[in-house]
Amino acid sequence: MDLKIKNKIAVVSAASKGLGKAVAEALAAEGVKLAICSRDKTRIDETAEYLKATYHVDVLPLVCDVTDQTGIALLKEKVLEHFGACHILFTNAGGPPPGKVEAFSGEDYKKALDLNLISTINLVNAFLPTMKQQQWGRILASASVTVKQPIPTLALSNVSRVGVVAYIKSLALEVAALNITANVLAPGYIMTERVKQLLEDRSKKEGISYDKAQEAILEGIPAKKIGAPADFGAFCAFLASEYASYITGETILMDGGMYKGLM
Numbered sequence: 001m002d003l004k005i006k007n008k009i010a011v012v013s014a015a016s017k018g019l020g021k022a023v024a025e026a027l028a029a030e031g032v033k034l035a036i037c038s039r040d041k042t043r044i045d046e047t048a049e050y051l052k053a054t055y056h057v058d059v060l061p062l063v064c065d066v067t068d069q070t071g072i073a074l075l076k077e078k079v080l081e082h083f084g085a086c087h088i089l090f091t092n093a094g095g096p097p098p099g100k101v102e103a104f105s106g107e108d109y110k111k112a113l114d115l116n117l118i119s120t121i122n123l124v125n126a127f128l129p130t131m132k133q134q135q136w137g138r139i140l141a142s143a144s145v146t147v148k149q150p151i152p153t154l155a156l157s158n159v160s161r162v163g164v165v166a167y168i169k170s171l172a173l174e175v176a177a178l179n180i181t182a183n184v185l186a187p188g189y190i191m192t193e194r195v196k197q198l199l200e201d202r203s204k205k206e207g208i209s210y211d212k213a214q215e216a217i218l219e220g221i222p223a224k225k226i227g228a229p230a231d232f233g234a235f236c237a238f239l240a241s242e243y244a245s246y247i248t249g250e251t252i253l254m255d256g257g258m259y260k261g262l263m
């Protein structure tokens with residue numbers, strides 16, 4: 001299926017590996033030109049080289065820590081200088097450290113908000129004007145199943161991501177008439193390095209094997225498997241496509257049935 005986004009320009013943050021890379025890869029496969037960023041120059045350059053060599057699209061790798069507002073301003077400048085526009089924005093960042101509610105100070109919660117909420121707002125503020133000008137835009141904000149169902153050991157994530165839902169819903173209503181959609185992605189467990197790290201941490205903490213730690217997580221997932229990054233990427237590419245112009249303001253789970261509520 002041709003998603004009709006060939007030659008559009010996408011900005012994908014936190015894209016050197018994991019979910020961001022999977023989204024960049026799915027967009028590259030559709031012929032989308034990309035600006036990708038992360039904090040580590042070697043890693044982001046390697047990912048850009050891989051995408052260019054595999055999909056033969058223009059990929060601009062940029063070093064940017066999304067918690068740094070000045071860094072985002074520079075990112076915007078470089079993207080607009082190189083491509084002159086941005087049609088698709090996937091906002092993403094690293095995850096805050098795991099731990100229960102009382103393990104963290106107010107300062108820790110503030111940092112998590114900077115990482116997951118404020119970075120989203122700053123990225124949108126950077127690229128929304130060009131979307132408004134061209135009257136076409138797709139904003140995809142990466143969050144987590146924790147916005148629907150808190151995970152007991154991920155207090156910082158539980159708290160720092162719900163604001164993203166309120167922000168994206170408010171934004172979606174304001175820009176819908178301009179042919180700009182804004183949606184939140186809420187993955188459960190997708191097998192990236194972060195999830196492998198969480199499993200390793202759990203196995204050490206509980207004195208169980210890595211496989212046992214994974215089994216414990218699968219108990220809460222009706223699909224009895226951890227999701228694949230490529231599936232996540234493909235779904236995001238669809239949401240970024242011409243065909244998804246009528247889907248906006250949604251928070252969409254991809255969690256193998258992990259969320260047990262009705263709505």
Ligand SMILES: NC(=O)c1ccc[n+]([C@@H]2O[C@H](COP(=O)([O-])OP(=O)(O)OC[C@H]3O[C@@H](n4cnc5c(N)ncnc54)[C@H](OP(=O)(O)O)[C@@H]3O)[C@@H](O)[C@H]2O)c1
Pocket residue numbers: 013014015016017018019020037038039040041043044064065066067092093094095096142143144145157186187188189190191192193194195
């Ligand atoms: N995988 C899942 O199942 C899952 C589920 C729910 C939510 N999430 C959330 O989705 C996000 C991505 O997760 P992931 O599994 O893809 O993690 P990952 O495999 O650890 O990859 C994280 C990516 O983010 C970049 N990054 C980290 N902090 C950054 C920052 N401040 N500024 C710019 N780039 C940054 C990293 O590159 P550098 O180190 O080079 O910066 C890397 O490319 C996280 O917030 C995670 O909590 C993941």
